[in-house]
Amino acid sequence: MQISVRAPAAGAATAVPILSLDGITKTFPGVKALSDVALALYPGEVTALVGENGAGKSTIVKILTGIYQPDAGAITLAGKPVQFPTAQHATDAGITAIHQETVLFDDLSVAENIFIGHAPRTRWGLIDWPALRARATEILGRIDADLDPRMPLRELGIASKHLVAIARALSVDARVVIMDEPTAALSHKEIEELYQLVERLKAEGRAILFISHKFDEIFRIADRYTVFRDGQHVGSGRMSEIDEGELVRLMVGRSVDQIFPARAHQIGAECLKVVGYAHPTEFDDISFSLRKGEILGFYGLVGAGRSEVMQALFGVTRPSKGVVRIDGQIRAIRSPAEAIRAGIVYVPEDRGKQGAVIGLPIFQNITLPSLSQTSRRGFLRLAEEFRLAREYTERLDLRAAALDQDVGQLSGGNQQKVVIAKWLATRPRVIILDEPTKGVDIGSKAAVHAFMAELAAQGLSVIMVSSEIPEILGMSDRVIVMREGLIAAELEGAALTPESLVRHAAGIGGTA
């Protein structure tokens, strides 16, 4: 499977794109992920792809790498129409991707990782180990990576793994290199090294698609930009012709056209207070308070530490410092069981793994934390369980064939309703919702929002972690923005705008 594609001569950046996508549309059940979008990549240039979470960036990367097939649209590579029915086709065409979490093999060596799928062979069809190592050494040398090709990948740090991924990109002589948030897990020094590498790839005439949420690096490294919003192409051009403000405006748009429930409620006394919450690696110095009947939004980029704070509050992880008070009383929360007893419940982002117990029927999912309530002396009372499950599933308008149906057979939105019903049945005081509408279809989304408003109106305190700006703006009374494990801002009233959220989350300097 040896493919050799010559990179075009390095040097002057021509105005002809090496790769262009036009009119790309991709629909998933219930969601239009991409709608008639265009993207062009130029040899020797870095194009930044910018957009909020859910704007369709990952979908376009998956189309480019042959993982998804577009429903409509054309891909043109070096002037010729192409299709990538499989990932191998994309690789053979010289397109390679370096992901946030690099897709590499921990138990194989550096050299094996670089050449996986296209290792040099002897004439007997066996892997030519000396050639493999020699070529790996040569490629690693080209990117100044001081790595032993024989070393197992497991022993490398995340930055070195990125270097291996880049070496892998070079080994197939890629014409197009996609970097999906490559600096998300790197330190400052490592980021600098990555920038130099990007410069070198540019100089070799490769086209680079650079996906990042960090504005400083986009302005430093990119030559062009393309902005997606809600699966649509909203603008592209040269970086020299745009400033930060304009880019933010393009990203978030002005139309918050989703309809959110009108909120008529009274915010009562403080019921939860967190002071000086800290974790050795995930977050530090987190202090906030939550009042009765309030919806407190937590906004931030993926990896800002929001879920980690919530999971510590719920007793899944142990904070190293900090105090939690509920109604003024200090509560030590060392396990989810203790959190539930203290009245704090958590609807996790990872519904399939942490939220629902797939394999158990709906009613058993709902009564799982309330068994002490439905049972007598430790013995189950099924009639009580069905009664409790019925009460809360009907309140949430669950769509299911029967209460003894496996929760795994339900749609994402209905599974979410089961998880929420499970917690409401425990009659909590604080409910934490982590990305409550992620992967939920539009109809169920509105139902979840309406229900959230209803809960707050009934005096429940709600914490909502969300990466969707419209949802944050439409639902929250107050918003805490987190960045890199710290609270970056607390916004409410007039200060709560899409621009302020993005600025604080991305750490764009100066503005308060």
Add this chain to the structure above:
Amino acid sequence: MTDTSARHIPDRLHSAAARLLKSWEVLLLAVAVAIFVANSFASPYFLNAWNLSDATFNFTEKAMIAFAMALLIISGEIDLSVASIIALASTAMGAAAQLGLGAPALVLIGLATGLACGAFNGALVTGLGLPSIVVTIGTMSLFRGISYIVLGDQAYRGYPPEFAFFGQGYVAWVISFEFVLFAVLALVYGVVLHRTNFGRAIFAIGNNPTGALFSGIQVRRVKFILFLLTGAMSGIAAICLTSRLGSTRPSIAFGWELEVVTMVVLGGVSILGGSGSIPGVVIAAFVMGLVTFGLGLLNVPGIVMSIFIGLLLIGVIALPRLWAMRTR
């Protein structure tokens, strides 16, 4: 929420009868009946109350362990050291008998040894987070190894006469003490697994340990208790077996762990955890007992018998899968 028409969701999709008919237990029961009928035709000695009573000893001790093992496997763990726990418990009882201790003390020692071994396994698995299959393969060698060091090629004999009751006594007519114990334990385990909060927690953990933890289940505590129970049941099996044999050798109950696991899996417990039932394990115990007894009456050698058990296991497990493929 517009509650103009709160739609009604029925409790159950299928009636109790329909669920029963489609269940694994019914299929297995049919297999048991078929083997029973085949045996009664194959050997004139089969349909004899005393012979049948003898046959129950083929499975009662293993089944006691299988009940606890079923709970453990449903929760997503396994204990392969059970046969070695029998060896260690039996050795401890033998040593105590040499010192002249009476039957009540011996029972306590057997039970305590089982509990201690279970606690050791449980602590390693839940405390250190080690995989149970690795831990218990290790303790399988460790526990039996201690027996070999203590006994070498010797054997303990000379148990007090009243100790014989546990493995050789009869409660009434042909009903042995072991069989009664088996029946009582089956009932207790059935109730615990299917009718208590603890049993529900076991199913939740087996289907999704993270989800169970996030629902407030004390996952590690439940698993530790299950290891304790498995150890205790191995101790009880050691009491019965030692009493029945009247002697202890380090090779006692050799290879039983696989027969116990076979019984559990044959009973319809998913080896991946999350599903299974005690009635299924009870029927599986009878199936295995009847097969070994029937083949024994026909003078089939032990090696061939294990081939039969192996084929039976694969056959019964593969049958529903093949059926599903045909009807798809």
